[in-house]
Amino acid sequence: MTQQYPDDKVLSPGTVIISAAAEVKNIRKIVSPVLAYIKGTYVYYIDFSFDAFKLGGSAFAQTLSKVGDEAPTVTDAEYFKNAFTAVQELVNRGLIIAGHDISAGGMITAMLEMCFANPQGGLEARLNKIRHTDLIKILFSENPGLIVQVKHHHLVEKVLSDYGVGFAIVARPIEDRKLIIEKDDFRQEFDIDALRDVWYRTSYLLDKQQSGEECAKARFENYKNQPLQFNINPSFTGKLSDLGLNPDRKERSGITAAIIRDKGTNGEREMAYSLYLAGFDVKDVHMTDLTSGRETLEDVQFAVFCGGFSNSDVLGSAKGWAGGFRYNEKAKTALENFYKREDTLSLGICNGCQLMMELGLVFPEMGESHPKMQHNDSHKFESGFVSVEIPENESVMFKSLSGSKLGIWVAHGEGRFELPGEASKYNIAKYVYDAYPANPNGSDYAAAAVCSADGRHLAMMPHLERAIFPWQNAYYPHKFRKHEVTPWMEAFVNAREWLKKR
Structure with a gap:
């Protein structure tokens, strides 16, 4: 490759670049x-x-x-x-x-x-x-x-x-x-x-040019005061067999989870495997399936809205995706009927969380006052590995994880929960630290997730599906190095067990 200037021509690269690949056994x-x-x-x-x-x-x-x-x-x-x-x-x-x-x-x-x-x-x-x-x-x-x-x-x-x-x-x-x-x-x-x-x-000094002095200074002052924290419940063994999981399962379980996605989402593969491993029969549902009427969600017990950048976020995070439900009668009816049933669960991760908040699916009792996701305080995309804690809660997926502190990935630009009312209403999952950058977006009450009053519908900005194996974590405590899966897998198993009883 060359770049021609008035008096010179620059060749790039200036030295030989050798690319190589090797097998990782x-x-x-x-x-x-x-x-x-x-x-x-x-x-x-x-x-x-x-x-x-x-x-x-x-x-x-x-x-x-x-x-x-x-x-x-x-x-x-x-x-x-x-x-x-x-x-x-x-x-x-x-x-x-x-x-x-x-x-x-x-x-x-x-x-x-x-x-x-x-x-x-x-x-x-x-x-x-x-x-x-x-x-x-x-x-x-x-x-x-x-x-x-x-x-x-x-x-x-x-x-x-x-x-x-x-x-x-x-x-x-x-x-x-x-x-x-x-x-x-x-x-x-x-x-x-x-x-x-x-x-x-x-x-x-580089961060100052991107995030401004306030956030850059907070990151510089806090990075050494916010070490990752882990507290894994003693009852968790990390063994697939103890969770009733078989990674080689071929037979159907009869419990159906749907990956619901739109153009631009990109977290469906990790999520689909997490659900499969947890024991679900997983089906792929694109928005065109819903808008055309090919899919009604009538045989689905668990609806999962996955992460990514639907419609490239050009209208704002999940705004275009939400419009696909709001302004198409078939998709709107399928979604409304799903949420009217009492034998269903739903999960929204990152872009899916933004969608659930935009559509008012978590706190329907709040009507037009339902909170929406806001831009990160840093006004930039935040990607990192942080610690979250799970307080005592009544969520179907997270109740058994109460008291845990776990590592998890975040990757979002509009991840700030702006939440009215008391903090106790939102005690589902929270960032371990209140301050930036361990609270990557400035959410009220350091909230990382919210859940419906009945515990069935969970909206979460961090990606638990990207941290179900220890080797996916940026850091996992050495004493738990023999774990086959992390406690995040237990959350998916909890969903399966709840639905199995219905």
Whole structure:
């Protein structure tokens, strides 16, 4: 690709870009980049370059307004292959707890970034095992390599030695919130939280240009005060069998859930699988099926309006979708008849939540005063992984989850609940923190979901269908690593069990 200027022609890309793909045999065998504060574990440096430490082209050199003469490289392709294979064996054998590549900023930056996401503990790095005298090069060169936290370190060393890979034990987790660097007579302590603010400040300055000073400052001040929180009820085992689930089910259950979608929705596949796994017979219902009269919802017990951007949100979130029901007699009649029945449930997620609020389906007793969804306080699309808590409630889907605190994905631009009346009316699911960004939209009472008075009709902005497996979560507590599903799956099972009794 070229771009022609009056006196010049620019070629892009300026260097060769090589794309590659590889098979992932087991998506559960992941390595977190977050240091785990576990006593008796050690942090190792694994060299992938088989090259001397060099500062050319490094971020460190750039801070000095220099480029340097020598940049590190991979000097031996066979060695690199062996190093990669050795690490894969360590991963497959479950010996690596956490890991981080050495890239921009070098080893010291990798160590700090492993500490930043964990609000407790630090690292004591003793670098005498690395046989190089220049501490600056050790810490800041960007030779290809890894920093890994391991258990059973003697076994780890044997595996690496068998593959002929260079390694050194470099650090251990400590209780203090510090990064301590030691080598020979040198010793320096660094405040991890202070450096984390320095690290985050660039994002804050960019955020100011998008969100304005108020929201950007709130994000900058609150990010370290809003750690993810989890509280999983002791009765939840995480086993498919204990929830009565069979992922290989072929027979029909006789309980029908309908995925109702419009042009532009995009969450139907995840939702359909969640419902199938929970034991529903799932059918796909497009708005054209309803407006043409091909679908009446008469055989449907569970109507689910999924997330996405119906009609590209050009009229506002779910406004066009709602119009498809309001101004088409067949679709309107099918929906009204469905909600008149007492043997039905409904769920709206994200765009589907906006639809239910727009149509007044959650609090029909409020009539024209039914709340509608509003733009996020930040006035921009918010996407992230946050914690929500489930208070004591009478919702069909969430009652058994009362007392839980769980992680979940949000992705919306108009997710703010503007709710009249007392907070007690809306105690279904709420963001754990009141302040931005953990409350991503500024909802009243930090509400993440609302539910009808009879507990049957639930409207929720976060995506529980995108967090039913532990590996879908941005973070899931290590002690629950053997869970096959998360408690969000229980919500779908609760819906199935309620309908089974009707």
